[in-house]
Amino acid sequence: MNKARSIYKMLLKKYGYQGWWPLLELEEKDPNSRGYHPGDYGYPKNDAQRFEICCGAILTQNTAWKNVEAALRNLRDAKALQAEQLLRVRLPQLRVLIRPAGYFNQKSAYLRTFAAFFRKLDERIPGRDELLGLKGIGPETADSMLLYAFKQPKFVVDAYTKRMCSQLGLIESSKYDDVKGFFERQLPREVPLYQEYHALIVEYAKRNYTKKITCPIDESL
DNA sequence: AACCAGGACGTGA
DNA sequence: TCACGTCATGGT
Numbered sequence: 001m002n003k004a005r006s007i008y009k010m011l012l013k014k015y016g017y018q019g020w021w022p023l024l025e026l027e028e029k030d031p032n033s034r035g036y037h038p039g040d041y042g043y044p045k046n047d048a049q050r051f052e053i054c055c056g057a058i059l060t061q062n063t064a065w066k067n068v069e070a071a072l073r074n075l076r077d078a079k080a081l082q083a084e085q086l087l088r089v090r091l092p093q094l095r096v097l098i099r100p101a102g103y104f105n106q107k108s109a110y111l112r113t114f115a116a117f118f119r120k121l122d123e124r125i126p127g128r129d130e131l132l133g134l135k136g137i138g139p140e141t142a143d144s145m146l147l148y149a150f151k152q153p154k155f156v157v158d159a160y161t162k163r164m165c166s167q168l169g170l171i172e173s174s175k176y177d178d179v180k181g182f183f184e185r186q187l188p189r190e191v192p193l194y195q196e197y198h199a200l201i202v203e204y205a206k207r208n209y210t211k212k213i214t215c216p217i218d219e220s221l
Numbered sequence: 222a223a224c225c226a227g228g229a230c231g232t233g234a
Numbered sequence: 235t236c237a238c239g240t241c242a243t244g245g246t
Contacts (some may be wrong), residue, residue: 003233060226063244066245070244140229198227
């Protein structure tokens, strides 16, 4: 078994299924779930949920998820959490709605750009390069959208992933595409696997790398 | 009360 | 290509 698989196995045993990506609707149905849906890969179930995930992907750039949730709730309560509707909101108002997520000047513009793109999609699955062409969507955001909203087997690499790889000495390069390739070459192209793996890395990193502290290598990995 | 969080962009070397 | 400054709120 290769390293990518064995690490996944250990992380899964340690933390269990994560059930990403969180959705507002699920959090309210069961606050205890915090929006996650472990074991159920049937999400998103509709266009609105797809759009919500994409907005979350943009809003969470370098931002704590809790702040993103507040912004998403504001959007939904203002009936602006669907592409068509979001485009009707005036820019100053949009800034106010997403304020808790920070960077509201940039992100408000990013959301508009993306909403226009999303509306035009009309059920079609966007290509990675198309997404990267939009202002405000870099490699991680594009892969997050593709993996969690459009269910395409794209491995998501974030700062935590690079940090873990570097700490465990898995790969020399920390360039996005190199790290992404490292995992994609070793794993079967399965969406649930990619989804869980990224979420597990985040969970692992939150427990080991926070507060300026890098814990010693977890030997169980 | 600094420091950080599920990054991306613009700029200058 | 690549390092670096910038963007902003809320929690610790």
